[in-house]
Structures are given as structure tokens and as C-alpha cells.
Amino acid sequence: MPAPISEEQRARDREALLDAAEALFYERGVQAVGMDAVREAAGLSLKRIYALFATKEDLVVEVLRRRDRRWRASLTEYVEPREDPRERVLSLFDWLERWFAEPGFRGCAWINAYGELGSASPAVLAEVRSHKRAFHDQIASWVNAATDAPAEPVCLLAEGAIVTASITGDPGAARAGQEAARALIG
Structure with a gap:
């Protein structure tokens, strides 16, 4: 069983995700950017992303x-x-x-x-x-x-x-x- 994620790591992941999503959404548009592109840019798994933001x-x-x-x-x-x-x-x-x-x-x-x-x-x-x-x-x-x-x-x-x-x-x-x-x- 993987170790629980610390609050510090959660905060870093959240900021990386928001940075990646903001850059992609602003450059290409929200609808043109799929969650796989956000995942790749943020370096996080989709499971991790959806743990941070449900939708x-x-x-x-x-x-x-x-x-x-x-x-x-x-x-x-x-x-x-x-x-x-x-x-x-x-x-x-x-x-x-x-x-x-x-x-x-x-x-x-x-x-x-x-x-x-x-x-x-x-x-x-x-x-x-x-x-x-x-x-x-x-x-x-x-x-x-x-x-x-x-x-x-x-x-x-x-x-x-x-x-x-x-x-x-x-x-x-x-x-x-x-x-x-x-x-x-x-």
C-alpha cells in the first residue's frame, strides 16, 4: 500500500496542476484541452488530479x-x-x-x-x-x-x-x- 501523501506534497501537486491547467487553458481554450494533456503537463496521474479536483x-x-x-x-x-x-x-x-x-x-x-x-x-x-x-x-x-x-x-x-x-x-x-x-x- 502506498504511503499517504503529505499536505506539503498535496499543495505542491495542486500548484503544479493549476499552473499546467492555466497555461494550457489560456493558450488553447478550455474545451480544446483534454485532461490527458493537463495530466501530461502537470506530471500527475489522472487519479491524483481527480483527487484534487472532482471535475x-x-x-x-x-x-x-x-x-x-x-x-x-x-x-x-x-x-x-x-x-x-x-x-x-x-x-x-x-x-x-x-x-x-x-x-x-x-x-x-x-x-x-x-x-x-x-x-x-x-x-x-x-x-x-x-x-x-x-x-x-x-x-x-x-x-x-x-x-x-x-x-x-x-x-x-x-x-x-x-x-x-x-x-x-x-x-x-x-x-x-x-x-x-x-x-x-x-
Whole structure:
């Protein structure tokens, strides 16, 4: 009988699995990636994978949750050091432009997951909505500190820049969004 797996090993396996699944899902799409590909990339058996996540849907939801925490933390770390509230709002678009220019940029992981699974997976839909609500709230807090102008147009500019950059491959979509935001916040 094999020795029980330690909590430390379980945590390492879980992170390896999430790293592999996130990379594959983001690069190829959730539906295009079978669990055998995830197994191979993670270096884990299917039995081990399903002991960590009972279904592929559970794995997708956790990939999105973990990505949300890292993605929004990175944005916050970039924006928050600016003392001028208007510069915080505008720096959002600088951060987006850097993200758009990264090798392998494939747009918004949450929009992509929604496009593939949103109507068929209430759990994925809930996670996508949670991320979008949190992103909106994050932007709104910066806009509200900078101006009396409504935050929603700036949120739409950020979301539009993300979609435009993913379709066109042009990081300059962030610059256009920033100029429009500048006009909105004064």
C-alpha cells in the first residue's frame, strides 16, 4: 500500500496542476484541452488530479479564482503607488498596455472562459461575474477618488481595450482607452 501523501506534497501537486491547467487553458481554450494533456503537463496521474479536483469544471473555476487574485494584485501593485488619484486611473491603462504586449497574450481569461462555457456552466459563469464585478469595483474606487465623473465609462474603456487588443493584437488599444479616460475624468 502506498504511503499517504503529505499536505506539503498535496499543495505542491495542486500548484503544479493549476499552473499546467492555466497555461494550457489560456493558450488553447478550455474545451480544446483534454485532461490527458493537463495530466501530461502537470506530471500527475489522472487519479491524483481527480483527487484534487472532482471535475474539470472545478479545476477551471479554481484556475480562474487563482488567476483573479494574481491579476488584480499585480494591477493594484502597479496603480496604487501613484499619489495623484487621476494618475492612478490613467496608470490602469499603462498596466493594461504592458499586459497586452506580453508574449502569449490571448485576451481576458474570464471572457474567454465565458465564451466557451458561460452558458453551460453556472459555476464558471459565477466566477466570471465575480471577477468582472471585482475589477469594476477596483476601477470605480480609483475613479471615485479622482473625480465626480461616473466610473462606468472608464470600466467600459478598460474592458473594451482588453477585447480590442486581444482581437487586433495591438497593445495600442490601451493608449486609446487612456486618452478617452483622460477626457472623461478631466
